[in-house]
Amino acid sequence: xxxxxxxxxxxxxxxxxxxxxxxxxxxxxxxxxxxxxxxxxxxxxxxxxxxxxxxxxxxxxxxxxxxxxxxxxxxxxxxxxxxxxxxxxxxxxxxxxxxxxxxxxxxxxxxxxxxxxxxxxxxxxxxxxxxxxxxxxxxxxxxxxxxxxxxxxxxxxxxxxxxxxxxxxxxxxxxxxxxxxxxxxxxxxxxxxxxxxxxxxxxxxxxx
Numbered sequence: 001x002x003x004x005x006x007x008x009x010x011x012x013x014x015x016x017x018x019x020x021x022x023x024x025x026x027x028x029x030x031x032x033x034x035x036x037x038x039x040x041x042x043x044x045x046x047x048x049x050x051x052x053x054x055x056x057x058x059x060x061x062x063x064x065x066x067x068x069x070x071x072x073x074x075x076x077x078x079x080x081x082x083x084x085x086x087x088x089x090x091x092x093x094x095x096x097x098x099x100x101x102x103x104x105x106x107x108x109x110x111x112x113x114x115x116x117x118x119x120x121x122x123x124x125x126x127x128x129x130x131x132x133x134x135x136x137x138x139x140x141x142x143x144x145x146x147x148x149x150x151x152x153x154x155x156x157x158x159x160x161x162x163x164x165x166x167x168x169x170x171x172x173x174x175x176x177x178x179x180x181x182x183x184x185x186x187x188x189x190x191x192x193x194x195x196x197x198x199x200x201x202x203x204x205x206x207x208x
Contacts, residue, residue, distance in 0.1 A: 042182040045110045049102075049129065055079055056103040057112065060143070061171050066191045068121040073097055073114060091115050091123045091194075107139050108132045110184055124189040133177050133185045139160075140173060140176065140187065149200050151175070168192030170199035 057077065070084050077099050087096035093115035101109050104126050115123040128136050140163070141147070147161035149172075159175040170190045177185065190199055 001125075004162070020128075042184070045127075046129070046182070046183070048100075049108075049110050052100070054081065054100045054102045057099070057101040059101060060105075061187075061189055062165060062167075064121065064124055064169065064191075065167075066120045066122070066193060068114070069119060070095065070097060070116065072121075076172070077101075087115065093117045093122055095119075100109045104128075105139060105143075107136045120193070122191050122194055126187040128185045128187065130177055130184055133174070136173060136185060136187055144170070144171070155202050164195075164200060168195055170195050172199075176193055 057080065059076070073082050073084075081100040082097060084095060084097040088095050093118040097114045097116070099112045099114065101112060103109050104112060107126075108129050110127045110129060113125040113127065114121060115125075126136075144163050147163055148160035149157040149160070149164070151161070153159070160172045161175055162170055162172040164170050169192050171187065172185045172190070174185050
């Protein structure tokens with residue numbers, strides 16, 4: 001058999017090696033991303049969201065009250081896992097409770113955190129997955145109308161939109177997703193007591 005000319009040399013082996021190297025590189029990148037995610041405790045919440053089954057919750061933010069207690073949570077969220085513990089951190093509270101839900105008012109939700117000070121409800125954080133921010137924003141606008149407070153410039157790296165509530169409480173949600181997909185979004189309710197000094201300061205359309 002006559003030898004192949006240089007232009008006719010088989011090219012299968014180089015192509016196969018390129019594919020193998022591509023797969024190896026992909027596995028290395030995936031492994032690096034997995035290790036990075038596992039080093040962040042927030043990844044556990046996403047793992048729980050996909051691996052555990054919880055009931056959805058429904059309540060209007062206007063029904064939240066400083067009169068709510070830990071017993072109120074047990075009554076209102078019967079059938080949901082509720083865990084309460086002593087708390088020190090931000091926000092300032094002495095007790096915190098986590099309620100495990102799969103959604104709140106139709107919006108995918110990782111969990112809802114309730115913060116108590118002196119036995120009174122001070123703050124609520126509905127923590128929603130990174131990818132569901134627009135869904136949460138649309139839900140709030142549909143139920144409460146356009147936000148009455150809008151931050152154009154970030155404060156602490158976050159821009160908020162907000163609604164004052166008739167009883168003196170306030171509701172906020174972040175405008176933008178974080179660059180880190182493990183950082184979830186939050187709809188936050190502040191009690192009238194927390195807003196006594198003003199949750200909306202400066203211009204009327206600027207939340208504090």
